[in-house]
Amino acid sequence: MDLKRVRRDVDRSVDLAVLFAQKWRWYRRAQTPWQLAALHVELARRQCFARGRLYGEPLQLLRENRLRLGEQTLFEDGVWLTSYAGRIEIGANCILNRNVMVAASDLVQIGDHTLIGNGCLITDSAHRNDDTDEPMPWQGYASKGPTRIGDNTWIGVNSVITSGVTVGRRCAIGANSVVTRDIPDFSVAAGSPARVIRSLREP
Template identity: 40%
Template sequence: MRSEKEKMLAGEPYNGFDPQLVAERTRARELCQALTALPPSNDAERTALLEQLFGASTNVYVTPPFYCDYGRHITLGRNVYFNFNCVILDVAPVSIGDNVLFGPSVQVYTATHPLDADERRSGIESGQPIAIGDDVWIGGGAILCPGVTIGARSVIGAGSVVTRDIPADVFAAGNPCRVVRTLRG
């Protein structure tokens, strides 16, 4: 029988109150809290905490506070920057390419819940992966909804709500986010 974590990562309905998942979320929150408590000049300890959080050596800069559910379900490219107050709900995989910039208060949500109230009350939830291509800039306060892909070199305007895939090489903005113009000829 598959574990709740295996179901979660496969995008299937799972019990979010499973003890293993609760323990892993608690661990991630403790690491995020420790990251926030560090003095800005403590680069060695910051690097160690980020490696523990993401489960791999990283080339990422995080301006605290930063929040995530698990951390280990986030795959980071090189030269990724998170500004203040970013949130990643990584119940499904989040793939972030190289040279990606996150403005302040960007929110990345892979988690989703049943529309039926009785099902929601049961604690069952699911998730859909999010993929962000290389050289993307996501403006402050943007929200990425479950299952979206942002194409390489695109820019998402501040405050946008991304509910569907955004192609490469465009500026997209709004609620819902839509392509405003092409960035390359």
């Protein structure tokens, strides 16, 4: 028996248990009546509105100035906003529909007047899986850089915008797409992986 490996696995299991307990406390605390009221006050100060509950750490991120919101942005029920050490910037007059998740390790930017369909994931990182001897939850995250979405863009239902991708201005991303590379301005793109179908500037 490899005692070093056993000891390492035990230590990491303890670390995971502590992390899960901490997360559980954060999420439970975020749903207390006074925390929900405080979140809505912070949103109102920015002239934003949540029609239902937000999940993740939105109040903490707002207070730490790691979540920046433009005016008149609307969050539907079930939106997740989470960031361990990064920043999330969402422009003015955006709509994030039900069960959208925005997760930042470094930076996720969403431009003004952008529509995000139900169930979308926008992230600047992904789980690592390069070590075949290491359990998946212990490998951490890898990022290819900030993820950006331009102004006046529409992201269709259940789409995924991956790490290091820039989606340009006035783009339309079809439902169920997985965007793994940059999309130029004024483009319609769809598929998994998403590819440009046409330009909105074509006659």
